[in-house]
Amino acid sequence: MHTLQQTVADSVELKEEGVFSGQQIRLVLEPAPPGQGILFVREDLPGAPCIPLRPENILGTDGATVVSDGRHSVYLVEHLLSALHGLGIDNLIVRVWGPEIPLFDGSATVFVREILCRGIRVQPVPKRFVEVVQPFQVRNGVGIIRFRPADQFIIRVRIAFDHPLIGEQSLSLNINPITYQRELAPARTFGFKDDLLRRKEKGILRGGNLSNAIVLDEKGVLNGKLQRSDEFVRHKALDLVGDLFGSGWAFKGEVEAELSGHRLHIEALKNLLSAPGATRLSDGIPTRIFFFLPPCPQPAAKRGIDLGQSMVR
Numbered sequence: 001m002h003t004l005q006q007t008v009a010d011s012v013e014l015k016e017e018g019v020f021s022g023q024q025i026r027l028v029l030e031p032a033p034p035g036q037g038i039l040f041v042r043e044d045l046p047g048a049p050c051i052p053l054r055p056e057n058i059l060g061t062d063g064a065t066v067v068s069d070g071r072h073s074v075y076l077v078e079h080l081l082s083a084l085h086g087l088g089i090d091n092l093i094v095r096v097w098g099p100e101i102p103l104f105d106g107s108a109t110v111f112v113r114e115i116l117c118r119g120i121r122v123q124p125v126p127k128r129f130v131e132v133v134q135p136f137q138v139r140n141g142v143g144i145i146r147f148r149p150a151d152q153f154i155i156r157v158r159i160a161f162d163h164p165l166i167g168e169q170s171l172s173l174n175i176n177p178i179t180y181q182r183e184l185a186p187a188r189t190f191g192f193k194d195d196l197l198r199r200k201e202k203g204i205l206r207g208g209n210l211s212n213a214i215v216l217d218e219k220g221v222l223n224g225k226l227q228r229s230d231e232f233v234r235h236k237a238l239d240l241v242g243d244l245f246g247s248g249w250a251f252k253g254e255v256e257a258e259l260s261g262h263r264l265h266i267e268a269l270k271n272l273l274s275a276p277g278a279t280r281l282s283d284g285i286p287t288r289i290f291f292f293l294p295p296c297p298q299p300a301a302k303r304g305i306d307l308g309q310s311m312v313r
Ligand SMILES: [Zn+2]
Pocket: 078, 079, 189, 235, 239
């Protein structure tokens, strides 16, 4: 694992239609100083409100992970967070003109490719980790997540869908930038045609098209081919890597997730962080103090008073 903090060497700019809002979304990833962490800035709202990536600002829903300070939100952060966690980026300013992060092809490939294209800058400050020090588990309905201490970041994921192409799939991986890029980053999200049509009719999905995900009917894939037969569990692992970055600190330990989703990932992470003696920060501080720390400092470009209203309800 890396021992020093990292940021991007230069800014990355991306644009695409948002699947929830249907708006054209502009996204700029900027270098940030050591200790800054990950900071989301809603540039389209008055005063450009900032939302630091911190445990109390992350929410898991059934279909996406959301960064929110209670008034302002950014939807669909999980694949970007996964790319940052997988590549070992600690500090970044995420400027977004709209209420969501673009989905692109439903994987983390675009984020990984563009960040590596600009380069990664190593910063002369020790990297910050959340470290599991005692076994801990969270169960919610059929889903369960188990955490165990380990010197690496190890994930074990199992999914089960009553579908001829999916069935039961499992994957174990020691996550580092090489394994992440090779094994997880290209795996695309997936959805079922009937569910997507229902969400379109309800107005939940105002944008998006068949290039944003693997779309399945009851028999097979409606839009092209799978990259690998277990692309589904690889994407679930990609999501888990993203959600485990919800504290804003890199994760150290073993995580076993069965039949889980964003809601359970985030619930489990928050429970883990607030459980007495279950985790510590890399400088030895119990993680429960997380919830009492002041917000991250805002970047120099932050200006004005926050008058914005959340665009996501
Ligand atoms: Zn996903």
